[in-house]
Amino acid sequence: MTKSIVKHFIRKYVLNSFKSTINTLYLPIVIICIFITGLVASRLATAQIEENAYKNITDTIFQTKNYLDYTLSDVFSQLVSLSYDSRLMGLLAKEQDEITPEDYIPLHKNLQLIYSRYNSILESVLIDLNEGDFSLHNSEYNSNPAIQYEDYFRNFEEGSENFYWRNIHEDTIFKGDSNVLSTYKLLTFDNTSAQGIVLFNLREDFFEGILSRSLIGENGYLTLISSDGIFESKVLDSRYKLNKDTLSKLQNSEKEQGQFAFENENNKKMIVVYDTIKTNNWKIAAIVPEEELLSKVNYIKHFTIALMVIMIVLVVVLTNLVIKLMSKPFEKLARQMARVDENYLILEEEMSGPEEMKVLHNGFTDLMDRIHHLMDQIRLEQEEKRRLEFAIMQSQINPHFLYNTLYSIKGLCDMGLTKDASQMITALSNFFRIGISKGSDVITIQEEIEHIRNYLFIQEMRYGDDFSYTIDVNPEILSYPIVKLSLQPLIENAIYHGVKQKRGQGVITIKGYAIDETIRLDVSDNGNGVNEERMQVILDELASPYQEKNQVIGIGLKSVNERIKIQFGKEYGLIFVSEKGEGTTISITIPKQQGG
Numbered sequence: 001m002t003k004s005i006v007k008h009f010i011r012k013y014v015l016n017s018f019k020s021t022i023n024t025l026y027l028p029i030v031i032i033c034i035f036i037t038g039l040v041a042s043r044l045a046t047a048q049i050e051e052n053a054y055k056n057i058t059d060t061i062f063q064t065k066n067y068l069d070y071t072l073s074d075v076f077s078q079l080v081s082l083s084y085d086s087r088l089m090g091l092l093a094k095e096q097d098e099i100t101p102e103d104y105i106p107l108h109k110n111l112q113l114i115y116s117r118y119n120s121i122l123e124s125v126l127i128d129l130n131e132g133d134f135s136l137h138n139s140e141y142n143s144n145p146a147i148q149y150e151d152y153f154r155n156f157e158e159g160s161e162n163f164y165w166r167n168i169h170e171d172t173i174f175k176g177d178s179n180v181l182s183t184y185k186l187l188t189f190d191n192t193s194a195q196g197i198v199l200f201n202l203r204e205d206f207f208e209g210i211l212s213r214s215l216i217g218e219n220g221y222l223t224l225i226s227s228d229g230i231f232e233s234k235v236l237d238s239r240y241k242l243n244k245d246t247l248s249k250l251q252n253s254e255k256e257q258g259q260f261a262f263e264n265e266n267n268k269k270m271i272v273v274y275d276t277i278k279t280n281n282w283k284i285a286a287i288v289p290e291e292e293l294l295s296k297v298n299y300i301k302h303f304t305i306a307l308m309v310i311m312i313v314l315v316v317v318l319t320n321l322v323i324k325l326m327s328k329p330f331e332k333l334a335r336q337m338a339r340v341d342e343n344y345l346i347l348e349e350e351m352s353g354p355e356e357m358k359v360l361h362n363g364f365t366d367l368m369d370r371i372h373h374l375m376d377q378i379r380l381e382q383e384e385k386r387r388l389e390f391a392i393m394q395s396q397i398n399p400h401f402l403y404n405t406l407y408s409i410k411g412l413c414d415m416g417l418t419k420d421a422s423q424m425i426t427a428l429s430n431f432f433r434i435g436i437s438k439g440s441d442v443i444t445i446q447e448e449i450e451h452i453r454n455y456l457f458i459q460e461m462r463y464g465d466d467f468s469y470t471i472d473v474n475p476e477i478l479s480y481p482i483v484k485l486s487l488q489p490l491i492e493n494a495i496y497h498g499v500k501q502k503r504g505q506g507v508i509t510i511k512g513y514a515i516d517e518t519i520r521l522d523v524s525d526n527g528n529g530v531n532e533e534r535m536q537v538i539l540d541e542l543a544s545p546y547q548e549k550n551q552v553i554g555i556g557l558k559s560v561n562e563r564i565k566i567q568f569g570k571e572y573g574l575i576f577v578s579e580k581g582e583g584t585t586i587s588i589t590i591p592k593q594q595g596g
Contacts, residue, residue, distance in 0.1 A: 498527030
């Protein structure tokens with residue numbers, strides 16, 4: 001059983017044609033090879049790009065660190081040289097009134113020389129002894145510096161060299177416009193209470209320039225991290241900043257260099273690569289969003305996938321092109337024969353390929369020609385049959401109506417109401433005059449309205465005060481054509497199935513108007529209406545073939561709908577709208593078109 005199913009599947013889907021055989025057996029192998037090749041190439045390229053990205057950042061960190069190390073070491077050596085100057089220590093040991101110009105002029109010149117030589121990095125320099133008893137300084141600002149010793153000597157550690165570095169902070173001494181970084185030396189003299197400070201304030205913009213010079217992505221940046229703070233090279237979005245835990249990890253790390261990843265408070269995965277500046281043991285770190293660092297990796301992945309898709313598409317297209325050239329004659333004939341139906345019975349005349357294909361094509365073409373002629377003949381016969389059926393139906397309706405009307409006229413004559421009888425005869429003659437209309441199936445809306453006026457007059461004479469009617473037709477549509485005797489069955493339905501089933505006087509309303517390029521003629525009654533279930537039966541019978549017998553709608557309504565569709569097209573005809581207890585409206589829709 002299983003083998004037979006497999007064989008059936010192979011015959012139907014694998015060996016069904018040249019195209020299916022090659023597509024099923026050959027293409028999957030090629031596609032798998034392309035997929036494996038693309039996957040391996042993508043993995044290798046991704047690994048190489050990741051390695052290069054980390055190496056580039058590491059090189060950037062290394063170069064920036066070396067430059068800062070060299071510059072800061074040079075500045076720091078000046079601070080050391082100045083701090084250990086014997087003249088400075090001599091000043092620290094003297095009282096204020098003992099100090100002479102000869103004591104500090106050489107120091108002042110040396111301070112000026114240092115400031116002028118390193119002006120690109122130094123914001124200001126200061127020597128202060130004994131809390132302002134003696135002070136030398138150089139700065140861009142002309143204010144008198146005021147230094148709070150407790151802010152600095154708080155960090156004093158016994159046995160240390162008393163050299164300190166301070167990360168970015170406000171310049172409270174010179175009251176400058178920008179923040180500064182500082183390196184300073186705390187001076188003490190033997191066991192005395194004498195104290196002093198040698199302070200170099202470093203420019204913020206110098207470090208910004210150095211750190212911002214290294215481009216590591218749109219949202220990547222370099223930063224200087226020390227135990228007392230962090231210097232960021234640019235204004236950052238909070239999404240890319242270091243969190244407290246990561247900052248603390250870098251500040252307390254004993255490793256000189258390394259790299260790691262972390263996820264910040266905004267769920268952004270960040271990469272950190274760091275190294276250590278030997279001059280002051282600060283960490284210089286590169287912080288880069290992983291998505292930017294590996295953006296080229298994602299690009300390679302997407303490019304590889306796109307390339308694989310393109311190659312697969314090319315293979316499929318080229319393979320199918322070759323198959324098409326091989327099987328073109330057979331497929332061409334098969335497509336032509338598959339398109340044949342009752343509406344399309346034509347094959348292309350030209351046919352290339354083997355002689356047998358031409359013979360088969362010509363034989364099938366002759367068969368289609370004969371079928372086409374037969375179907376045309378059947379279509380004409382059916383059309384003529386339907387017209388004859390409508391004519392027979394009309395011939396059956398008119399004698400019945402004529403009999404009832406003549407019987408009513410006889411009654412009027414018997415009662416001596418000769419004037420009413422005369423009016424009724426006049427209306428009857430006009431009714432049949434328009435109904436005959438010289439044998440034409442199409443009349444103007446104006447003639448149709450005149451026809452139903454006569455019909456309604458006769459019916460009103462017959463039924464007395466049982467119902468009344470109003471006719472409201474826009475004069476602009478009176479000249480347009482309509483299939484004759486379209487409104488009479490609708491009004492007859494409104495009388496017999498609408499107002500006659502209602503207690504009290506019934507009202508029939510006839511309206512005619514245009515909607516864009518369509519004309520609507522509504523026949524409404526205030527009868528009992530129909531429920532949704534019966535309305536669905538009416539719509540189903542209206543849409544059913546003409547030959548089928550109907551249980552709800554009469555032959556008159558069916559004929560009107562069919563004749564309108566034959567004359568104007570399938571999109572036109574009757575529309576039923578009814579609600580239980582609210583009456584019924586039947587609408588005729590026809591196009592605006594002049595002529596018959």
